[in-house]
Amino acid sequence: MSSKEIYEEEVKSIDWADVDVYPLFENCKEEPDQNPRNDCFSRTIREYIFNEIQNQHFVASETITDTVFIVLDISERGKIHVSDIEMDSLSEKEFPQLKQLITKKIQSLQLTEPAYKRGIPVKTRFMLPVIIQTD
Numbered sequence: 001m002s003s004k005e006i007y008e009e010e011v012k013s014i015d016w017a018d019v020d021v022y023p024l025f026e027n028c029k030e031e032p033d034q035n036p037r038n039d040c041f042s043r044t045i046r047e048y049i050f051n052e053i054q055n056q057h058f059v060a061s062e063t064i065t066d067t068v069f070i071v072l073d074i075s076e077r078g079k080i081h082v083s084d085i086e087m088d089s090l091s092e093k094e095f096p097q098l099k100q101l102i103t104k105k106i107q108s109l110q111l112t113e114p115a116y117k118r119g120i121p122v123k124t125r126f127m128l129p130v131i132i133q134t135d
Contacts, residue, residue, distance in 0.1 A: 019124055021116040023074050029112065042128060045072075045106065049130055052105045053098075060094040060134040070102060070128045076121040078111035083125075091132060098132075 021034065028040035049070075068091065071084040082103040091098070115124040 019115040019117050019122060020119075021113075023078060023111045023115045023124065024113040025109070026112050042126075045070075045109065045128055046130055048105060048109060049102055052101065053132075056101065058095055058098070058134075062090065062094065062134075064088075064091055064094060064132060064134045066091040066132045068098075068102075068130045068132055070106070070130060072106065072126045072128060074111065074114060074124045074126070076114050076123050078114035078121075080107055080109055080111065082106050087132075094134075095132075 022038045022041045024037065025041060025044045027044060028037050031037040031040050066088045069084075069086040070082060071086070073081045073083045075081070085099045085102055087098070114121045116122065
């Protein structure tokens with residue numbers, strides 16, 4: 001087998017839809033393994049959003065239970081960009097500033113490291129579900 005054939009076989013075997021190492025926040029560095037670090041990445045963003053929403057004291061005229069989907073693009077340099085926020089029309093009506101608030105807060109987060117695939121920093125996209133529920 002030639003080196004070109006070996007290279008082509010290797011490229012075919014790589015799962016390009018997944019990264020080897022998720023982006024990393026400072027508070028996640030202490031996690032010993034990759035899976036807990038991945039969970040820490042998602043949990044950090046969710047907690048940050050939750051705390052900010054709680055601080056705003058949003059009030060709704062109707063009971064709302066909605067899953068908001070936040071689409072995040074993270075550059076190979078670790079810069080976070082919110083590319084989309086999908087939410088129900090009722091949630092948008094009740095909380096018209098919510099998308100802007102979430103975008104501003106997430107983009108202020110600082111990653112320690114970007115995602116890696118085979119030791120190379122790569123761009124990534126994540127869809128993060130966040131549940132919004134009122135009483």
